[in-house]
Amino acid sequence: MLSDEQKRNTELLVVSIDPKPDLQKMADKISREDGRKPDFPFLSDPGHRVIDRYGLLNLDDPRGIPHPTTYVIDRRGIVRWKFTEVNYKVRPTNEMILHALEGLR
Secondary structure, three states, X not given: OOXXXXXXXXXXXXXXXXXXHHHHHHHHHHHHHHOOOOOOOEEXXXXXXXXXXXXXXXXXXXXXXXXXXXXXXXXXXXXXXEEEOOOOOOOOOHHHHHHHHHOOO
């Protein structure tokens, strides 16, 4: 969980190829499981224009699903930390992300 200071200095975004109704279902599922609504936007990129710019589209997947990736980008737009995994079930831990955010100070 982000501290109050981190919330002031950090912006979280989710970008997915899923259409908006599917993203809403995902946000609703998170709300049910966590007991609170996500406080970050879910952005739909069905044409994967943003995903393509970062080179994340999984060309081996016939569904066109991108590789799950987490970035920490500083205020100047420089990528300071990146976690990409081929297996969509493997994600960075909250601790890994928080550690990367600490490195921005």
